[in-house]
Amino acid sequence: MPSDEQIEVILGQYRPAPPSAELRHRILNAAIAQSPKPIFRWLAVAAVLAACLTLDLATQAVKQQTASILGYTKYQWTPQAEEMVALIGNDTSARDFIAMRLATSDFSSFSLIRPAIPQTSGELQ
Amino acid sequence: MRQTVAEIYDAHADQLYRYALMLLANHAAAEDALHQVFIKLAQRDSDSPKIAAEGPYLKTAIRNECYRMLQQHKRRKQHTHPDAARALLEQVEPANECPDKREELENALAKLPPEQREVVHLKIFEELTFREIAELLDIEQNTIASRYRYALDKLRHHLAGRL
Numbered sequence: 452m453p454s455d456e457q458i459e460v461i462l463g464q465y466r467p468a469p470p471s472a473e474l475r476h477r478i479l480n481a482a483i484a485q486s487p488k489p490i491f492r493w494l495a496v497a498a499v500l501a502a503c504l505t506l507d508l509a510t511q512a513v514k515q516q517t518a519s520i521l522g523y524t525k526y527q528w529t530p531q532a533e534e535m536v537a538l539i540g541n542d543t544s545a546r547d548f549i550a551m552r553l554a555t556s557d558f559s560s561f562s563l564i565r566p567a568i569p570q571t572s573g574e575l576q
Numbered sequence: 577m578r579q580t581v582a583e584i585y586d587a588h589a590d591q592l593y594r595y596a597l598m599l600l601a602n603h604a605a606a607e608d609a610l611h612q613v614f615i616k617l618a619q620r621d622s623d624s625p626k627i628a629a630e631g632p633y634l635k636t637a638i639r640n641e642c643y644r645m646l647q648q649h650k651r652r653k654q655h656t657h658p659d660a661a662r663a664l665l666e667q668v669e670p671a672n673e674c675p676d677k678r679e680e681l682e683n684a685l686a687k688l689p690p691e692q693r694e695v696v697h698l699k700i701f702e703e704l705t706f707r708e709i710a711e712l713l714d715i716e717q718n719t720i721a722s723r724y725r726y727a728l729d730k731l732r733h734h735l736a737g738r739l
Contacts, residue, residue, distance in 0.1 A: 452737040455728050461735075462700045465665040468603070469592035470610065474593075475585060478611050482581050482618035574581060 514551050528553065582620055588631060589614075590639045591702075598697035599642040601686045603662045608639045618623065637692075639713075646690055684734040692727035695720055 453461070467537050539545040587608060590695045596606035611700040613634065664682045667674075685693055706724070 453732055455732070458728050458735065459700065460733050461677075462696065462731075464668055465678065466664055466668055466701050467597045467697065468666045469590055469609065470593040474607055474610070475589065478589075478614045479582055479585060481611065482614045485615050486581070486618040527578065 511547075513523060517551065517554065580601060581614065584617065584634075585614065588634050591631075592634055594701065595635065595694075595697060596638050596642050597664060598685075598693050599639070599690050599702070600645065601664060601693065603664075605645060606642075609638055610643050612645075613637045635712065641649050680735060684731050687734060690728055692723045692729075692730070695723040696731075697728045699724055 528550075532553065536545045537548050539548065592613065593606055593610050596609040597603065600606050600609065616637070619636075626647060663678060664685065665678055667678065685696070687698070694713075696705045698712070699706070704712070706717050706720050709715075709720045713720070
């Protein structure tokens with residue numbers, strides 16, 4: 452009966468057979484066909500962007516409609532409101548946001564932005 | 577992408593295939609396992625092949641695939657049989673080729689459980705130490721040594737009087 456060392460020597464004379472040369476071609480072709488195409492990735496990004504823009508436009512329209520339904524009075528557009536617009540960016544969206552808050556807030560919350568002393572009200576652009 | 581997968585194939589496929597062949601003891605099954613590993617690799621993000629180019633990652637991937645296939649065969653009560661047409665082993669020095677001896681060795685190896693064949697492969701053919709095998713397979717070093725011991729015992733009994 453061969454010893455462990457003899458078995459190891461015999462095994463050492465061999466090694467597992469290599470893959471066939473044809474396998475490389477077959478596997479690489481299949482792998483390339485399965486790999487995600489960059490164009491599809493960009494299309495996915497474009498679709499998400501388009502969805503975001505559509506949603507943004509839709510919410511703008513809703514905000515404008517809500518404001519027009521609820522309405523707000525000129526006296527609510529105080530210098531403090533103007534300051535808040537300046538604080539949050541001083542652009543159209545900031546102005547819209549404050550206008551929305553004015554239009555949708557109840558009377559008690561007006562006091563938060565209304566000055567204690569009556570003063571001239573600003574114009575909403 | 578094509579370049580990268582091809583480069584990974586050229587660098588690692590040979591070793592991975594030999595590993596799969598020793599685990600599955602069947603050329604067609606080893607080809608399927610290698611195929612699956614490269615398909616999964618290609619389906620991942622474009623940055624992944626760079627990470628996957630690391631040998632241990634691919635070795636774990638092919639090992640997992642082989643054991644998955646072995647489990648599948650077990651569930652279906654199928655057995656992988658060594659190929660009659662294609663030899664599982666090749667002689668390191670082909671000048672001393674002795675087909676009978678090789679066939680005896682192949683039969684003896686094919687009779688071992690895959691876990692023992694795996695350890696024999698990593699120890700003898702890849703020349704790893706028990707510690708390296710234990711780290712690679714995430715198994716206790718003593719377990720690896722036991723598997724190797726059992727494998728050699730079985731091979732010795734099978735080959736007694738035949739070589």
